[in-house]
Amino acid sequence: MKKLSVQQIQAVDRLAIDVYGVPSLVLMENAGRCVAQEVLAFLKYKPRPSVCVVCGIGNNAGDGFVVARHLLNHNVKVKIYLVGKASHLKQDAAVNHSILKKSGYPIKEIQKVTPGFARDIQRCDCVVDAIFGVGLSREVKDPFKAVIDRVNQAARAVIAVDVPSGLNATTGEVAGTCIKAKKTVTFIFAKQGFYKKKGPACAGKVVVVDIGVPKKILDQYKR
Numbered sequence: 001m002k003k004l005s006v007q008q009i010q011a012v013d014r015l016a017i018d019v020y021g022v023p024s025l026v027l028m029e030n031a032g033r034c035v036a037q038e039v040l041a042f043l044k045y046k047p048r049p050s051v052c053v054v055c056g057i058g059n060n061a062g063d064g065f066v067v068a069r070h071l072l073n074h075n076v077k078v079k080i081y082l083v084g085k086a087s088h089l090k091q092d093a094a095v096n097h098s099i100l101k102k103s104g105y106p107i108k109e110i111q112k113v114t115p116g117f118a119r120d121i122q123r124c125d126c127v128v129d130a131i132f133g134v135g136l137s138r139e140v141k142d143p144f145k146a147v148i149d150r151v152n153q154a155a156r157a158v159i160a161v162d163v164p165s166g167l168n169a170t171t172g173e174v175a176g177t178c179i180k181a182k183k184t185v186t187f188i189f190a191k192q193g194f195y196k197k198k199g200p201a202c203a204g205k206v207v208v209v210d211i212g213v214p215k216k217i218l219d220q221y222k223r
Contacts, residue, residue, distance in 0.1 A: 001208070
């Protein structure tokens with residue numbers, strides 16, 4: 001299996017968007033739908049499945065909002081948490097946040113671990129981690145640290161979106177704290193950090209999914 005660094009995967013994204021003209025929102029939609037399919041497979045034998053989707057304020061949050069929408073379309077009970085303010089969301093993430101809001105689905109903004117958040121994390125069948133993506137380059141601090149630590153303490157299972165939040169996807173080092181996922185659904189290629197240092201313990205089972213990047217780009221990086 002080919003494994004890329006953060007720098008390489010970011011270059012793949014730029015080629016797909018800036019050179020080949022694939023809209024970033026299309027890639028985000030494909031990514032979120034693929035993660036939702038993995039979550040639905042995990043929930044297959046749950047009679048009344050419930051999920052908490054926990055989002056940060058970067059593009060990874062946008063993937064999380066797409067995951068939530070597709071799960072809701074499949075009649076899964078979903079609680080959506082945004083760690084931060086919607087006004088701070090990046091453009092594509094803000095679009096998918098708006099779609100959920102216009103569809104009448106509540107998104108709870110939190111600045112700390114609230115009793116309601118703690119209760120929902122403990123009771124749901126699965127937590128979807130959409131807090132940080134591959135672009136994380138700083139130490140994880142509160143409120144994100146407290147949220148990640150609570151998820152690790154209380155969640156029955158965690159499925160990470162692209163990268164477990166807090167993991168350096170190149171080096172496998174942990175930036176203060178990190179989600180410990182049962183499964184990581186990663187996009188385009190596996191990341192080098194999944195197989196180094198703390199990576200295996202944090203990433204769990206790694207599933208690589210196709211999000212619509214042109215084959216010519218993939219072939220270039222498979223060499």
